[in-house]
Amino acid sequence: MRLRHKPWAEEFINSHPEIVIPNPEALKGNWDKEFKNDHPLHIEVGTGKGQFITGMAKQNPHINYIGIELYDSVIVSALENAIAAGSPPNLRLLKVNGADLAKYFEKNDVDRVYLNFSDPWPKIRHAKRRLTHEGFLELYESILVDNAEIHFKTDNRGLFEYSLISMSAYGMLIKDVSLDLHVNMPEDNIMTEYEEKFSAKGQPIYRVEAKFV
Template sequence: MRLRHKPWAVEFIDAHTDVVIPNPEAHKTKWSEVFGNDNPVHIEVGTGKGQFVIGMALQNPDINYIGIELFDSVLVCALEKTIEAEKPANLRLLKVNGAKLEEFFAKGDVSRVYLNFSDPWPKIRHAKRRLTHEGFLKLYENVLIDNGEIHFKTDNRGLFEYSLVSMNEYGMALKFVSLDLHVNMPEDNVMTEYEQKFSALGQPIYRLECQFKSNK
């Protein structure tokens, strides 16, 4: 993703602490207090400009959503869209590094992880940076409920194949695999900005759902 510097982004983000949660580590094990309910929490790691996580929050009011994005100039776009959507009560954003999830979530705090159009890091020496590398899978397992799920979408065939192997070798159960999601697109599918772009060009969208095994 090409980042365009927005010098006003930090100030704008800091002015909306009702959406972008400051000091999220203070809410570890206590996210129900943030949302005011005990509904499941789903997180999107690398939420980008926010179209997916906002759409999911609007579509599923009985689920709490947290979009995670590190870069101010990107997160501010998600914040603006959240404001335009009248700030859904079941949506929050975090400006944090997704590699540090355990600082903000304890085991069982999260019910599902979404990974959408993550950086493929195609060079072999960068494999550990891929969000479906075993190191990240362990991280997700440590914050998810037992039998928690990962839902993953990408346009990158190489990353998709790598992810299938990585998750299988980790011992996860594959629940759904699609080599072209839009051929028989589920009615409840919420598209990301990238998904709209790539599908309009005729590129297949790869998707999988996998589940951690509680007896692992």
């Protein structure tokens, strides 16, 4: 994603602590208190401009959602999206690095991980940065309940091929695969900004549901 400098972003983010959580370390193991219920918690790592996570939160009021995004200039759009959607009570944003998830969540805190249109990091020497690399799968497993699922969508063929192999090598079960999601669009599919753009060009969207076993 192209990053634009937005000097007003930091102030705007800081003025909405009810959505962009200012002290997530303090909530590790206690996310129920933040949401004031014990509903399942689904997180999206790399939430971008937030269309997906906001749409999911509106669609599924009995699931809690956290969108995780590192960059001020990007998460500010997710914040605007959340406010425009009426600040759903089951939606939060975290302005942190996905590699640091273990600082904010402990085992059994999270029930599902969504990855959407993650950076493909196509160079082999950057493979460890891919969000489906073994190191990240370990990280997700360390904060998820047992037998949880990762739901992953991308337009990037190379990243998808890599991810199937990586997940299988990790011992995960491939539960569902779509190699052209929009041919038989699931009724409840919430599109990301990238997904709208790429599918409008006729490019196939790849999707997998994989389960830790």
